Amino acid sequence: MNNIKLIVGLANPGLKYIKTRHNIGSLYVNLLADSFNVKLKQEKKFFGFTSCINVCDKKVFLLVPTTFVNLSGISVISLANFYSININEILIAHDELDLLPGIIKLKFGGSLAGHNGLKSIKSNFNNSVNFYRLRIGIGRPIDKNNIVNFVLNNPTKYENDLIKIVMKKVIDYTKIFLSNELVNCSRIFKAL
Known part of the structure; x- marks a missing residue:
């Protein structure tokens, strides 16, 4: 994992x-920046x-795109090309419908599960899915036809509480996996 050179938090502007x-x-990236006492600048x-941020004398760039989530690849490829960062040196933090709030899964590659932001990144990097992903659970709406409205609304207070608990664990772990090549890149974090 110590090959990560860019961490991206997907968001709508x-x-x-x-x-x-x-x-x-973007919440994850902003909390990570705060933990290193750095500010994101447009x-x-x-x-x-x-x-x-600097981890073990190594630069790691942080990015929150100002494009809409569905166009995230434009932002990611711009920074990656400028700093000569390869797709397998990128970690994308994103919302994940297939995980409940309070659960976060770190993985490399695999299915994009229909996430349009990830599809945009894939298409901008020659259809490669060889990047790290921090899948942050948000759960699914009861009505499966209501996904757009669901993701564009705020989590409940209970969901937010779970997300804050698990996010602290992940921020602490991020510092470990960025500095230790022996850490397993497939990991699940739970709030409770």
């Missing part, structure tokens, strides 16, 4: 979406907010 389920990836050439 604007105050309207800031606390929605779809923006949970970089128009990268279509997002970015910063850099």
Whole structure:
């Protein structure tokens, strides 16, 4: 895992979406930046907010795209090309319908489960899915036809509480896996 050079938190731009389920990836990146006492700054050439952290004398870039989630690949490829970062050196933090709130799974590659932000990244990197993913559970709506409305709304207070608990565990673990090549890249974190 110590080959990660870019961590991206997927999000929709604007105050309207800031606390929605779809923006949970940006919450992770912002909390990670806070834990390293760095601020994200808008970089128009990268279509997002970015910063850099140092882990074991290695630079790791942070990025929250200002494109809509479905166009995230534009932002990711811009920064990756500028700094010569390969697809397998990128970690994408995103909302995951197939996991309940309070559960986060770290994995490499595999199915994108229909996530349009991940599809955009794949298409911008020659259809490769060889990137790390931090799948942050948001659960599914009862009505399966209501997914768009569900992801574009805020989690409940109970869901938020679970997300905060598990997010703290993941932030602490992030510092370990960025600095230790022996850490397993497939891991599940639970709030309870």
